[in-house]
Amino acid sequence: GESVGLHLPTLSVQEGDNSIINCAYSNSASDYFIWYKQESGKGPQFIIDIRSNMDKRQGQRVTVLLNKTVKHLSLQIAATQPGDSAVYFCAENMRGNTPLVFGKGTRLSVIA
Amino acid sequence: NAGVMQNPRHLVRRRGQEARLRCSPMKGHSHVYWYRQLPEEGLKFMVYLQKENIIDESGMPKERFSAEFPKEGPSILRIQQVVRGDSAAYFCASSRGNGNEKLFFGSGTQLSVL
Numbered sequence: 443g444e445s446v447g448l449h450l451p452t453l454s455v456q457e458g459d460n461s462i463i464n465c466a467y468s469n470s471a472s473d474y475f476i477w478y479k480q481e482s483g484k485g486p487q488f489i490i491d492i493r494s495n496m497d498k499r500q501g502q503r504v505t506v507l508l509n510k511t512v513k514h515l516s517l518q519i520a521a522t523q524p525g526d527s528a529v530y531f532c533a534e535n536m537r538g539n540t541p542l543v544f545g546k547g548t549r550l551s552v553i554a
Numbered sequence: 555n556a557g558v559m560q561n562p563r564h565l566v567r568r569r570g571q572e573a574r575l576r577c578s579p580m581k582g583h584s585h586v587y588w589y590r591q592l593p594e595e596g597l598k599f600m601v602y603l604q605k606e607n608i609i610d611e612s613g614m615p616k617e618r619f620s621a622e623f624p625k626e627g628p629s630i631l632r633i634q635q636v637v638r639g640d641s642a643a644y645f646c647a648s649s650r651g652n653g654n655e656k657l658f659f660g661s662g663t664q665l666s667v668l
Contacts, residue, residue, distance in 0.1 A: 450594050484662075486597065486659045487659070488656050488657075541587055541599040542587070542647075543599065544589075544597040546596050547595075547596050
């Protein structure tokens with residue numbers, strides 16, 4: 443289930459189940475979105491991206507859904523594995539010379 | 555193709571000293587970004603540079619912090635007269651251009667101020 447910890451919200455899932463991580467982005471002018479995975483002691487690692495002219499994009503075991511009406515982004519991980527345990531961040535970007543803005547992050551904990 | 559390289563991985567400084575963090579972007583990338591991360595928090599943008607130019611420094615404190623990306627050599631984030639509140643992980647990222655593309659991150663420098 444999902445719970446809010448001291449700082450980061452945490453999502454606990456059983457190995458083999460599907461995971462859904464949600465993100466509410468802030469800027470209606472954002473037109474590019476990325477999901478990053480960050481393992482302990484490491485830098486963020488690119489997972490998947492989506493542009494605002496799409497509402498769904500699939501990768502290997504991952505799917506990103508974009509709902510511009512409610513400014514919502516989700517990351518679905520199929521058949522979650524222990525190696526998926528990490529903190530997941532969504533990031534948004536507007537057109538032009540603007541930096542990526544990161545969301546707060548969700549910790550995914552996979553129970554073997 | 556080596557990724558984004560940051561050094562040192564860990565840096566310990568006493569209050570009042572200077573900290574220099576280095577970042578070499580991926581080969582072929584001319585855009586560098588610096589972010590700061592506190593434990594259990596997201597990444598906060600600090601500064602965005604192209605070769606020899608600062609494009610956006612809106613996230614960087616006006617005092618004690620500076621960044622450069624010279625024509626030759628790595629990008630440097632410099633923190634003068636460090637204070638305990640500067641303790642954090644500092645991440646560098648690079649991209650090929652500025653047209654809404656993914657950033658590739660280094661492993662970060664963990665700065666600890668004693």
